[in-house]
Amino acid sequence: xxxxxxxxxxxxxxxxxxxxxxxxxxxxxxxxxxxxxxxxxxxxxxxxxxxxxxxxxxxxxxxxxxxxxxxxxxxxxxxxxxxxxxxxxxxxxxxxxxxxxxxxxxxxxxxxxxxxxxxxxxxxxxxxxxxxxxxxxxxxxxxxxxxxxxxxxxxxxxxxxxxxxxxxxxxxxxxxxxxxxxxxxxxxxxxxxxxxxxxxxxxxxxxxxxxxxxxxxxxxxxxxxxxxxxxxxxxxxxxxxxxxxxxxxxxxxxxxxxxxxxxxxxxxxxxxxxxxxxxxxxxxxxxxxxxxxxxxxxxxxxxxxxxxxxxxxxxxxxxxxxxxxxxxxxxxxxxxxxxxxxxxxxxxxxxxxxxxxxxxxxxxxxxxxxxxxxxxxxxxxxxxxxxxxxxxxxxxxxxxxxxxxxxxxxxxxxxxxxxxxxxxxxxxxxxxxxxxxxxxxxxxxxxxxxxxxxxxxxxxxxxxxxxxxxxxxxxxxxxxxxxxxxxxxxxxxxxxxxxxxxxxxxxxxxxxxxxxxxxxxxxxxxxxxxxxxxxxxxxxxxxxxxxxxxxxxxxxxxxxxxxxxxxxxxxxxxxxxxxxxxx
Amino acid sequence: xxxxxxxxxxxxxxxxxxxxxxxxxxxxxxxxxxxxxxxxxxxxxxxxxxxxxxxxxxxxxxxxxxxxxxxxxxxxxxxxxxxxxxxxxxxxxxxxxxxxxxxxxxxxxxxxxxxxxxxxxxxxxxxxxxxxxxxxxxxxxxxxxxxxxxxxxxxxxxxxxxxxxxxxxxxxxxxxxxxxxxxxxxxxxxxxxxxx
Numbered sequence: 001x002x003x004x005x006x007x008x009x010x011x012x013x014x015x016x017x018x019x020x021x022x023x024x025x026x027x028x029x030x031x032x033x034x035x036x037x038x039x040x041x042x043x044x045x046x047x048x049x050x051x052x053x054x055x056x057x058x059x060x061x062x063x064x065x066x067x068x069x070x071x072x073x074x075x076x077x078x079x080x081x082x083x084x085x086x087x088x089x090x091x092x093x094x095x096x097x098x099x100x101x102x103x104x105x106x107x108x109x110x111x112x113x114x115x116x117x118x119x120x121x122x123x124x125x126x127x128x129x130x131x132x133x134x135x136x137x138x139x140x141x142x143x144x145x146x147x148x149x150x151x152x153x154x155x156x157x158x159x160x161x162x163x164x165x166x167x168x169x170x171x172x173x174x175x176x177x178x179x180x181x182x183x184x185x186x187x188x189x190x191x192x193x194x195x196x197x198x199x200x201x202x203x204x205x206x207x208x209x210x211x212x213x214x215x216x217x218x219x220x221x222x223x224x225x226x227x228x229x230x231x232x233x234x235x236x237x238x239x240x241x242x243x244x245x246x247x248x249x250x251x252x253x254x255x256x257x258x259x260x261x262x263x264x265x266x267x268x269x270x271x272x273x274x275x276x277x278x279x280x281x282x283x284x285x286x287x288x289x290x291x292x293x294x295x296x297x298x299x300x301x302x303x304x305x306x307x308x309x310x311x312x313x314x315x316x317x318x319x320x321x322x323x324x325x326x327x328x329x330x331x332x333x334x335x336x337x338x339x340x341x342x343x344x345x346x347x348x349x350x351x352x353x354x355x356x357x358x359x360x361x362x363x364x365x366x367x368x369x370x371x372x373x374x375x376x377x378x379x380x381x382x383x384x385x386x387x388x389x390x391x392x393x394x395x396x397x398x399x400x401x402x403x404x405x406x407x408x409x410x411x412x413x414x415x416x417x418x419x420x421x422x423x424x425x426x427x428x429x430x431x432x433x434x435x436x437x438x439x440x441x442x443x444x445x446x447x448x449x450x451x452x453x454x455x456x457x458x459x460x461x462x463x464x465x466x467x468x469x470x471x472x473x474x475x476x477x478x479x480x481x482x483x484x485x486x487x488x489x490x491x492x493x494x495x496x497x498x499x500x501x502x503x504x505x506x507x508x509x510x511x512x513x514x515x516x517x518x519x520x521x522x523x524x525x526x527x528x529x530x531x532x533x534x535x536x537x538x539x540x541x542x543x544x545x546x547x548x549x550x551x552x553x554x555x556x557x558x559x560x561x562x563x564x565x566x567x568x569x570x571x572x573x574x575x576x577x578x579x580x581x582x583x
Numbered sequence: 584x585x586x587x588x589x590x591x592x593x594x595x596x597x598x599x600x601x602x603x604x605x606x607x608x609x610x611x612x613x614x615x616x617x618x619x620x621x622x623x624x625x626x627x628x629x630x631x632x633x634x635x636x637x638x639x640x641x642x643x644x645x646x647x648x649x650x651x652x653x654x655x656x657x658x659x660x661x662x663x664x665x666x667x668x669x670x671x672x673x674x675x676x677x678x679x680x681x682x683x684x685x686x687x688x689x690x691x692x693x694x695x696x697x698x699x700x701x702x703x704x705x706x707x708x709x710x711x712x713x714x715x716x717x718x719x720x721x722x723x724x725x726x727x728x729x730x731x732x733x734x735x736x737x738x739x740x741x742x743x744x745x746x747x748x749x750x751x752x753x754x755x756x757x758x759x760x761x762x763x764x765x766x767x768x769x770x771x772x773x774x775x776x777x778x779x
Contacts, residue, residue: 005611005619031622109622133618133645166645167607167619243643310648321650322672327664327702331693333685335595335630363628371690440628533690538629541689553723 003169008159011134011170012101013038015141016071017045019097020178023063024048025056027412028441029075030110031164032103036073037442040453044175049444049453052381052412053078057085057100064089064098064154065190067181069145073101076115077380081413083120086154088192090124091200093152095181097145103159106280107306110161112361112378114304116282117158121258125204127211128156128258129220130236134168140220140255142173151207151214156258160280162237162306212259220255223268231272233265233285238278238307245312260288269294276316280307337366339539340509340556342435345480346404347374348535348560349487350431353494355402356391360384360414362406363440363508364433371536374404381409385417388428400494403430407448408438411461415470421499422471429493429500430472432463433480435508443511463503473498480504483563509556516557517572521548525569532561532570586639588651589734592666593658594683595632598727601752602656603634605731608748609740610638620645629686631662633669656734658713658727659683660699667706675737677772678703679713679730709733709772716767721760728753728761732768742769 006014012035016024024039024047026032040047050056053074060072074082079102089098102120105111121128129144131137137159144155188196215221227248234242235254242251252268254260269275269289274297277286281304290296299315301307314320337344347367350357351374359365359375360383368375377387388403405414410432418430437451438444445451450460467475474493478486486504493500518539528546539554540561550561552573562570589606593599600621607619615638622632635647649668654675657663663678670676680700687693700710711733713726720729728749735745746762753761 003611005607005617161622162620162645165621167604167617168642168645169611169616237645240643240645306646308646308648309644310651321648323650323668324670324672324706326668327699330661330665330696331685331687333594333629333631333661333665334687335628336686338628366628369686370692530691536686536690538686538689541684542691 003171005167006134006170007034007165007167008131008134008137008163009034009165010038011137012141012157012159013042014170014172015138016099017042018138018173018175019069019142019145020176021045021069021071021145022180023060023068023070024073025050025059025070026073026101027051027053027056027078028438028444029078029103030441031105031161032073032075032078032101032159033441033444034164035071035101036453039071047453049446051447053082054085057082057089060098061085061089064094064096066096066183068096069178070096071099071101071141074103075111076102076104076117077111077113078102079117079120081381083124086120086126087124089154090126091192091197091204092190093200093203094148094154097148098154099141099144099148100154100156101141101159102156103161103164104281105161106304107161112380114281116284117156118258118284119282121156121158125208126153126156126258127151127256128158129255130158130257131163131255132236132239132253133163133166134170136255137163138170138172143220151211152203153207153211158236160237208259212261215256215259215261216263218256218261221261221264222253223264224251224253225271226250228272229274231268231275232278233268233275233289234278235285236280238280241307241309241312242278244309245318246316254285257285260285262292265289265292265294278307278312334369335366336369336538337363337536338509339537339554340512340558342480342504342506342509343367343433344372344535344537345483345486345560346431346433346504347372348564349480349483349490350374350402350404352487353400353402353490355400355494356397358384358387358391358401358403360403360405360409362409362433364404364406369536371534382413382417385414385421385430388430389417389421389424389426392426392428401428402494403428405430405432406439407432407434407436408444408446411447415466418467418472418501419470426499427497429490429502431502431504434463434503434505437508437511439508439510443508463501467501471499472501474500475503476500477503477505480506481558481560483560509558512556518550518552518555518557519559519562519570520550520552520573522569522571523547525567527567527569529566531564531566535561535564537561586637586642587653587738588647589636589654589656589738590647590652590666590669591634591636591656591658592662593632594662595629597658598724599632599634599658602727602731603636605728605748605752606636606734607638608752609744610636612744612748613740615639616642618642618645631665633666654734654737656730658730660703661685661696663703663708664696664699667703676703676706676708677730677733678708678710679726680710681712681714711768711771713768716771717764720764720767722757725757725761725764728764729768732765733772735765735769736772
């Protein structure tokens with residue numbers, strides 16, 4: 001059969017569809033986003049972006065209660081938000097198969113922390129499957145649905161960035177239609193109040209033993225015997241690295257890692273002379289293997305970040321490869337706000353207010369970098385709002401305190417924080433950066449922009465009315481590309497003795513289809529003052545004399561720089577030659 | 584068990600992801616096992632980006648270590664220098680003659696790097712101006728396909744496979760322009776016009 005090149009996330013979508021899932025729900029987050037974005041293209045599956053992972057998990061829990069198969073997707077930190085649902089769903093178990101896809105990000109390519117989801121599997125006492133490539137992603141999610149229904153338990157498929165975004169060849173199957181079970185009321189199973197929960201906990205305890213016994217025969221766990229001088233116990237992407245780095249080693253490849261199959265580990269360990277555990281992130285496998293009394297030979301592997309074949313080879317004493325000398329002194333290239341980004345205008349104006357700015361998670365977090373330096377904190381989704389209130393409570397600064405949060409992040413978990421500020425009588429200011437999309441993860445729909453996951457129109461929340469309803473005293477909407485007007489509103493609201501919301505509303509530059517003519521610098525008029533440079537726009541630089549230069553191929557004509565130039569040196573030039581490929 | 588490893592390096596927005604996808608699909612079409620790795624998300628906002636494509640009889644790791652790559656196709660000169668250590672001694676280095684200043688350089692916090700072309704030339708770089716060739720083909724946005732044309736000269740795949748994959752992967756109305764771009768890139772290498 002022909003095999004198709006698929007990313008791990010594409011393969012998960014395919015596998016969920018083949019397994020007969022009828023609903024997919026989640027919140028976008030790198031590296032998990034593409035699972036639902038692909039699943040929505042299959043017939044017979046209803047997909048939805050929820051405002052946050054907890055809502056997604058609850059929707060999925062309801063689908064399961066209703067007797068149908070469902071998948072819920074999120075990144076690792078999203079599972080913290082959904083954990084409240086997960087830990088009790090472990091007790092209720094499932095009716096229709098309930099599968100969580102949770103993608104970890106070792107090395108933090110696009111995350112605020114490193115977090116090993118296997119720990120949540122242990123905590124919630126539910127099984128965790130770890131695919132090592134796209135083919136396994138498809139097969140494991142199909143198994144996950146079967147396990148979920150067979151053992152009456154939600155199942156986590158734990159991905160990592162390289163499995164989610166790596167592509168490999170996949171042999172696909174056909175869709176397996178699973179009849180939706182008729183709805184049946186079952187209060188002792190599904191109403192988790194203490195008396196019922198205690199009974200369900202017995203189910204959880206018994207299930208753990210059943211799952212551990214299953215682990216010994218699960219096809220996802222396998223011992224590969226080659227040279228018995230070295231036996232490596234590993235899981236996930238690390239398996240692929242071990243195969244490349246240590247082609248002769250015997251390997252115990254664990255695909256079902258919560259609960260671990262003790263008997264298999266002991267058997268494998270007894271058949272090899274030297275046992276080494278190779279795993280990314282937390283020492284989860286090694287702790288358990290050690291607890292079984294197996295003597296592990298420690299090799300020098302990093303405690304955090306990603307592994308690779310040569311890191312493993314080096315840990316086993318192999319000679320390093322011949323490499324070219326690195327080129328020294330290169331300037332770093334951090335990601336940056338796009339040309340024409342509305343957030344740039346907001347941060348430029350906000351910088352003049354000299355506020356303490358508590359920040360949040362999205363493209364706008366890049367506004368914390370020089371030259372805008374527009375943010376003092378960034379912790380987790382929605383944190384800006386509660387933290388702004390907390391900074392004011394600490395009483396250590398006379399400066400105004402402003403929370404900055406994106407539209408999707410506000411819908412995710414900013415609303416409850418704002419409700420608290422109103423309730424607690426805060427006089428702070430919350431700026432909602434409404435760029436009409438969930439930009440960072442690739443322009444998903446959300447309740448603020450009125451776009452559904454399938455591209456259809458959806459109801460748009462009225463942020464002004466919502467803010468007033470929560471108890472905010474003053475709500476102002478500004479166009480962040482209009483710098484003076486934005487600054488005037490920020491100045492008024494940050495000194496006012498009331499709680500205020502400023503909605504900074506302008507579409508993401510990548511959503512703007514009609515191209516505006518670019519600007520250029522009039523060499524005669526430029527005084528080299530550097531005001532435009534302080535916008536941090538990728539289209540503006542200095543020439544060797546210090547004069548400002550605008551790359552007309554990169555400029556999208558937003559006009560922010562025209563407003564900051566006090567010498568009228570930035571002028572329109574008509575359509576660009578289009579050379580250079582900026583857009 | 585011989586594996587060929589290609590690294591594509593550039594700046595977010597330059598089209599490395601599409602180029603890597605084309606290359607991987609050509610390798611599949613030619614009967615190879617293939618793995619591709621790239622990182623999405625925050626890095627795409629104008630940051631450094633790299634895509635790994637590996638093909639052969641059986642490929643395990645999608646990730647590439649320093650000293651492993653047989654070919655480095657750089658979409659920008661600073662990124663060529665930054666990712667040079669991936670390329671094994673004796674590997675092929677194709678560099679687009681374009682520099683894009685990163686934000687610390689644009690705002691004057693750090694000096695622009697100097698002497699990059701000379702350093703890359705000393706490492707055996709083959710240079711071409713992908714944007715100019717792309718404009719000749721009809722649109723500067725097909726610079727990524729020009730670079731795949733250049734890369735194709737050193738890779739063991741039939742031109743027909745490249746043409747078929749490109750035609751199926753790019754927007755319909757840009758197929759002709761992208762095929763022209765591919766051949767301009769390939770011919771530039773074939774004629775030695777790539778060299779500095």
